[in-house]
Amino acid sequence: MKRLGNATMDLLPAAVQRPQFDRAKLRTGIVHLGVGAFHRAHQAVFTDDCLNAGDMAWGITAASLRQPDTHDALAPQDGLYTLSLRQNESQTLRVVGSIGQILVAPQDPQALIAAMTNPDVRIVSMTITEKGYAADVATGDLRLDDPAIQHDLAHPDTPRTAFCLLMHALRQRRAAGHKPFAVLSCDNLPGNGHLLQRVLGQFAHVQDPALAQFIADEVACPSCMVDRIVPATTDADRTAISARLGLQDAWPVVAEPFFQWVIEDNFPDGRPEWERSGVEFVSNVAPYEAMKLRLLNGAHTTIAAMGRVSGYQTVADAIQNPVIRAFLAAYWAEVTPTIAPGIDVPDYTRRLLARFDNTALHHKTAQIATDASLKVPQRIIAPLRALVGIGRPAPLLSFALAAWIRSCEGTDQTGAAMPMNDPRLQAWSARPGPDSSALDTVRAFTSHEPVFGPQGLDPASFIFVQEALSDIRKLGLLPAAALRLSRSA
Ligand code: CS2
Numbered sequence: 001m002k003r004l005g006n007a008t009m010d011l012l013p014a015a016v017q018r019p020q021f022d023r024a025k026l027r028t029g030i031v032h033l034g035v036g037a038f039h040r041a042h043q044a045v046f047t048d049d050c051l052n053a054g055d056m057a058w059g060i061t062a063a064s065l066r067q068p069d070t071h072d073a074l075a076p077q078d079g080l081y082t083l084s085l086r087q088n089e090s091q092t093l094r095v096v097g098s099i100g101q102i103l104v105a106p107q108d109p110q111a112l113i114a115a116m117t118n119p120d121v122r123i124v125s126m127t128i129t130e131k132g133y134a135a136d137v138a139t140g141d142l143r144l145d146d147p148a149i150q151h152d153l154a155h156p157d158t159p160r161t162a163f164c165l166l167m168h169a170l171r172q173r174r175a176a177g178h179k180p181f182a183v184l185s186c187d188n189l190p191g192n193g194h195l196l197q198r199v200l201g202q203f204a205h206v207q208d209p210a211l212a213q214f215i216a217d218e219v220a221c222p223s224c225m226v227d228r229i230v231p232a233t234t235d236a237d238r239t240a241i242s243a244r245l246g247l248q249d250a251w252p253v254v255a256e257p258f259f260q261w262v263i264e265d266n267f268p269d270g271r272p273e274w275e276r277s278g279v280e281f282v283s284n285v286a287p288y289e290a291m292k293l294r295l296l297n298g299a300h301t302t303i304a305a306m307g308r309v310s311g312y313q314t315v316a317d318a319i320q321n322p323v324i325r326a327f328l329a330a331y332w333a334e335v336t337p338t339i340a341p342g343i344d345v346p347d348y349t350r351r352l353l354a355r356f357d358n359t360a361l362h363h364k365t366a367q368i369a370t371d372a373s374l375k376v377p378q379r380i381i382a383p384l385r386a387l388v389g390i391g392r393p394a395p396l397l398s399f400a401l402a403a404w405i406r407s408c409e410g411t412d413q414t415g416a417a418m419p420m421n422d423p424r425l426q427a428w429s430a431r432p433g434p435d436s437s438a439l440d441t442v443r444a445f446t447s448h449e450p451v452f453g454p455q456g457l458d459p460a461s462f463i464f465v466q467e468a469l470s471d472i473r474k475l476g477l478l479p480a481a482a483l484r485l486s487r488s489a
Pocket of ligand 1: 226296297301368375
């Protein structure tokens with residue numbers, strides 16, 4: 001089978017959408033850091049829409065900050081890859097052409113810095129995951145004890161972090177008299193742009209206080225809310241998509257048709273007309289972020305914990321369980337008072353349920369459970385504290401915390417191994433094991449500052465979590481959830 005690439009695109013079946021522009025004329029206007037599946041199923045697609053409409057100034061140079069795998073798969077394909085959008089029985093295929101070049105930062109950091117220094121580049125966007133920000137959960141300050149940050153402060157010429165790369169590029173642009181680019185964080189963190197500006201400035205401050213001041217004064221870091229469910233691509237996906245294309249695509253992405261992207265319109269040097277794809281530009285994204293993090297991501301993390309412990313491998317399978325489904329509805333109702341008034345929560349959650357039910361996605365609970373300790377603070381603890389702050393109890397969010405704590409015990413309910421993929425939590429040497437009492441376990445977790453901050457948990461929620469964990473251990477997770485539901489109904 002021939003490989004997907006510029007030279008073979010004409011062989012694609014008519015039903016497969018493909019770039020409508022001359023890729024040789026692509027000019028790079030965006031550098032993206034972290035070229036994972038999410039970027040390729042989200043921002044790169046809406047940028048492709050702009051290129052299709054003829055605005056050739058917004059080609060993407062994308063960089064991996066760690067692994068060469070995306071580069072190695074896509075370089076022989078001229079950066080082309082397939083997006084497979086799936087909803088139950090239906091699937092559409094589209095070849096995306098917005099990524100003109102892929103770099104691998106550890107292999108050649110100077111090439112990446114040079115790409116960012118090109119004055120045609122007006123936006124550096126990033127999907128570097130929660131981990132990439134190295135931010136303290138309570139203060140939002142850069143954690144100077146983070147190993148990658150420590151490395152880059154000691155060896156800035158061999159950068160490992162996005163911040164060090166950005167710092168070099170911004171410094172060089174400034175020295176050359178070029179305007180700075182806007183830095184667009186596309187990670188699932190509240191106030192992602194503000195957070196980025198803060199930690200980037202703090203990183204720069206250690207090296208060059210004047211540059212830190214320049215970042216604070218001159219570099220726009222718009223916040224945005226990103227949404228599209230993108231399960232990890234499997235070998236079976238690669239084979240099936242290549243068969244449909246009649247060409248081999250070694251690195252396609254799979255996603256749901258739904259997407260949302262709400263961006264603070266703060267791009268002093270211009271931006272693509274992403275609104276042509278339905279992207280929303282607003283002056284304040286905070287209400288959208290809270291809605292999405294608390295209703296979608298909070299539910300995801302909860303389903304992942306409950307589902308894994310009770311043996312469900314995918315979100316769609318887990319929520320067919322009547323207890324988990326009922327729990328989800330009650331969870332959303334509990335969170336609702338923390339969502340901004342203008343948002344139609346019943347409508348949003350009705351659509352969410354249909355998205356979670358999508359049988360074609362096979363979105364793995366284990367994928368969502370990755371790095372859960374970095375997700376729980378903004379997804380579950382923040383809305384729990386918001387409820388407590390308005391005098392409301394949070395028995396279901398507390399149960400979700402207990403389910404997450406149970407999911408860190410290393411085995412599922414049948415005793416089968418349930419490996420964790422959460423290096424930050426695994427590095428916690430005092431992490432209690434399954435033999436510690438529920439009280440000791442909850443005490444240890446809630447005073448673990450990287451997750452709960454110095455604030456811990458209020459006494460009423462603490463008791464809810466402790467009772468839930470002890471019921472989960474005694475009765476099993478689903479009966480304990482049913483009991484909690486019946487008590488809080
Ligand atoms: C998920 C998200 O893996 C996870 O933690 O909750 O990646 C989720 O699928 C996206 O935020 C949806 O937009």
